[in-house]
Amino acid sequence: MSFQEKSFKRFALQTLTKSPYYRPYNSNTLQDLAHISVIEKSQFMEHFNTINTLGIDKEQALQIALEAEQSRNFTPQINNVTIGLSTGTSGKRGIFLVSEDERAQWVAMVMSRVIEPKLFKKQKIAFFLRASSNLYSSVQSSLFIFEYFDIFEPIEQLAAKLQQYQPDILAAPPSMLADLAKRQEDAVINIHPHQIISFAEVLYDSDKIYIEKIFRQQIKQIYQCTEGFLGVSCRYGNIHLNEDIVYIEKEYITHNRFYPIITDFTRTTQPVVRYKLNDVLIEKQEPCACGSAFTTIEKIEGRSDDILLFHVTNQFIKLYPDLICRKIAQYTDNFRAYKIVQPAWDQLHIYIESAAYEEAKVLFTQAIESLFEMYSIRNISFSYFNTIPVIKGNKIRKIERTFDEHNI
Numbered sequence: 001m002s003f004q005e006k007s008f009k010r011f012a013l014q015t016l017t018k019s020p021y022y023r024p025y026n027s028n029t030l031q032d033l034a035h036i037s038v039i040e041k042s043q044f045m046e047h048f049n050t051i052n053t054l055g056i057d058k059e060q061a062l063q064i065a066l067e068a069e070q071s072r073n074f075t076p077q078i079n080n081v082t083i084g085l086s087t088g089t090s091g092k093r094g095i096f097l098v099s100e101d102e103r104a105q106w107v108a109m110v111m112s113r114v115i116e117p118k119l120f121k122k123q124k125i126a127f128f129l130r131a132s133s134n135l136y137s138s139v140q141s142s143l144f145i146f147e148y149f150d151i152f153e154p155i156e157q158l159a160a161k162l163q164q165y166q167p168d169i170l171a172a173p174p175s176m177l178a179d180l181a182k183r184q185e186d187a188v189i190n191i192h193p194h195q196i197i198s199f200a201e202v203l204y205d206s207d208k209i210y211i212e213k214i215f216r217q218q219i220k221q222i223y224q225c226t227e228g229f230l231g232v233s234c235r236y237g238n239i240h241l242n243e244d245i246v247y248i249e250k251e252y253i254t255h256n257r258f259y260p261i262i263t264d265f266t267r268t269t270q271p272v273v274r275y276k277l278n279d280v281l282i283e284k285q286e287p288c289a290c291g292s293a294f295t296t297i298e299k300i301e302g303r304s305d306d307i308l309l310f311h312v313t314n315q316f317i318k319l320y321p322d323l324i325c326r327k328i329a330q331y332t333d334n335f336r337a338y339k340i341v342q343p344a345w346d347q348l349h350i351y352i353e354s355a356a357y358e359e360a361k362v363l364f365t366q367a368i369e370s371l372f373e374m375y376s377i378r379n380i381s382f383s384y385f386n387t388i389p390v391i392k393g394n395k396i397r398k399i400e401r402t403f404d405e406h407n408i
């Protein structure tokens, strides 16, 4: 019996039997998996109450997650299960559940695959995160010390804190790494991490080259989403899928481009079974020099939102796409789709398709203004449209900046 077969059998027995949604399928083998229908985010949320194995109610969990996001000073939990809020490519809010055990397992997996331990010295890890969460900050071990950096704080503050901390390992989304590299180049900070890890966003080649040049380190790239730890780059810079812990089916669009459908053997609270992601993966045809037997990914398409830029007194303020989407998700979910375009420094075009368009307009305004207030951004004019312009090419963008930042 293959390793995957064994893992699935255990997962089916220990987890799927506890899920009212999956129990009737009575799956025991990977072949049985084919009888379970593929699920996407909207259905995953619709069946939230019966999919999760602890009988947690969606509305209650959502309420707690939203309150936590607003106050930012407690970690949302129900019965020791952490509730996370996600937005993803559609901008629709999703909630995910992670138990203490799953969290510990996640960290152990990431550690063993990503971080190179050094003997005789505790590694200081600076972890930049998008939302207040003790998912990682609670982790302490004899080998590592975590310091958690809240991305919501102004970059100057974060840079100062980082300078003082002097991390051995720097882990952050690529847009943040690029920001920090710029500060290192300008001699605002002077840090010497011996390992750099990127996650949560796509790492563009131009950013990769720049960051690696400034810090003189190769970036280790994690491919991850709220639904799982999907892959990690090897020493040749290629991302390999974690096909030993996540079973990945490929829905091909062209001969080498596919949507991954994932079944995660490690999840116990909210089983992820044949879950179709929005990401489009491009498979590399040639085997990787590192010898990995797992699928090699050449590129991840479909997550290409821009960072919005604003002028406040004498400095630039960057608003990250995820920050904006999360803020909107806090205020409303009553839309079919939206797109926010920044055509100039002081302008925003907001496209919302919603049956309750007038109400959505008000809520979007409130959401964005509350963000602007946090960053002291003023005098921005808003224009509203009730249909989204046709998308050029195959990049899905919810947040787009169409002016050139160098053109001040």
Ligand SMILES: [Zn+2]
Pocket: 234, 235, 236, 238, 240, 288, 289, 290, 291, 292
């Ligand atoms: Zn490789």
